Amino acid sequence: MAGKTLYDKLWDNHLVRQRDDGSALIYIDRQLLHEVTSPQAFEGLRLAGRKPWRIDANLATPDHNVPTTVNERKTGIEGIADPISKIQVKTLDENCNAFDIVQFDMMDTRQGIVHVVGPEQGATLPGMTVVCGDSHTSTHGAFGALAHGIGTSEVEHVLATQCLVAKKMKNMLVRVDGELGIGVTSKDVVLAIIGKIGTAGGTGFAIEFGGDVFRAMSMEGRMTVCNMAIEAGARAGMVAVDQTTIDYVKGRPFAPKDALWDKAVEAWSDLHSDADAVFDEVVVLQGEDIKPQVTWGTSPEMVLPVDATVPSPTDAEGYERALEYMGLTAGMPITDIPVDRVFIGSCTNSRIEDLREAAAVVKGRKVSESVKEALVVPGSGLVKEQAEAEGLDKVFEEAGLQWREPGCSMCLAMNADKLGAGEHCASTSNRNFEGRQGFGGRTHLVSPAMAAAAAVAGHFVDVRQFMGQEG
């Protein structure tokens, strides 16, 4: 019999019951909750008179709606200017209190984007099943965990039963061999993967990211890659556990301690695909071939290396509409696309390494006068603290970028941070859909280094030109 993939192992380890009809009950170790997709789930519980199955498996924090300016944050929930956002954040607060679920509220330094907070706290551990009412839950797969987004009805289902009704997905291996060049980051790797397999390429699959490039990548880089597995259509992305994983988890607040730690580490050593495991599909890329990437269209698969030119409307279906929406003409160099706003943040790229990467580029330089606004939004209160301890906030502010309070911010523009119609944004987030960052807004997805370089140049530019030179 062939060996098992990492996904097979995680599935088998959590299988409560296989039903005859092909569906299965899967046990869920951790559920993360936020204000947007949980209110109707709590309401459902109440209406049915049900109680959460295991309260201490849940962790909540508000992120999507929270304001990111110091002023609006000062007075807590009451200070949120948008009355509808306020109700939502307040509802989370009330539900967590009523059901006794731990919440890092808006005033807690541990508050932040759920996908930054979970790993940072050790609430996400190798070998776990992790769910959240948010598609970017795939992020947590970086820990050798089975993690994916669910809908609100499923949030309620997990609260009530600690299980999910699921069907096993197929296995895909995305291997990136070799090494990455200087100035090429995890974000470029995942964008290049999506460019290759398309936004539906991973539909129905759990993707394991393997190969030298991922072995050499930091945990934060792996999180960036797994985060965007969903942008390739795969609900779950994952990376095998190795020493990098274990070093990252060690000492985090909710990580096991002492004797339990040793036992856990031993168990985690099995969290990789067996050498003879069979994947339903294998995709291979070469690290050396990957250049810094920029999306030009309205789907993450509409992506090109920064030295390319904008494609023709007749190249593929949907290109004409995308080019029109983005206000681009065929044949123009990507580096001629002007940048009106810059957003460095989101669950894809708001961790400390991302901020360091961006700061290194803007240090001693100035944001171009043609850029109306450049925001840096750390992923959590703790990331913010760390960045400030390293003086990154000062580097950003001296260069003319704004340093904000943690949250999702302009990633989906549910708070006041958004694009105006027709504005181009160099964004480190994960979706460039029409209107995602504001009505009529034009999003270009890039790495933090590329966003920082675009802020300085006022248009897209190959960040590698900035490297090795002092600003």
Added chain:
Amino acid sequence: MKAFTVLKGLVAPLDRANVDTDMIIPKQFLKSIKRSGFGPNLFDELRYLDEGQPGQDCSTRPLNPDFVLNKERYQGASVLLARQNFGCGSSREHAPWALDDFGFRCVIAPSFADIFYNNCFKNGILPITLSEAVVDELFNEIEAQEGYELKVDLEQEKVIKPDGTELSFSIDEFRRHCLLNGFDDIGLTLQDADAIKAFEERHRESQPWLFDAIH
């Protein structure tokens, strides 16, 4: 949950691939803490010429005359015909809530994004996958014939065209069963409470660190 057995309804064609859930229901409407009331904002950015705000009266907003759901001939449609990878992007269940609230009970497409597909079943909406060629044909027929209706029979797993032609589709046994009966998923799972408890014990025994409480 609402049961789905047989539906006969007018079909509206949305000729666009990769329709994402941001498009189905833009984020500003996710601020609601309710499950209903999303219908007027379904496809908001395509449907209206102005930028929609939550809580606004949509009846006075300028409609985009070119958008298919605004056309006279598709008023009252309950089946949506779409292109590949329908429902990609965010996991928001507000997308099926909005489709349902608007009056759609069935979506037909060559392929769906996983999370959206799953969310449909939780809300009594039937997503049907038919081949690209068949979907193409349906687009043509709808275009040609005003008042085009399809009959969708979940029990038989068949879509029946106005001329009587039958198109077969298939739905997972468990999902079909739940949808036909309008079963509450949670209630069903709780019938397995003993199995869950037994699993939980074993799991706790072998990996106690997974049960370190969040505190």
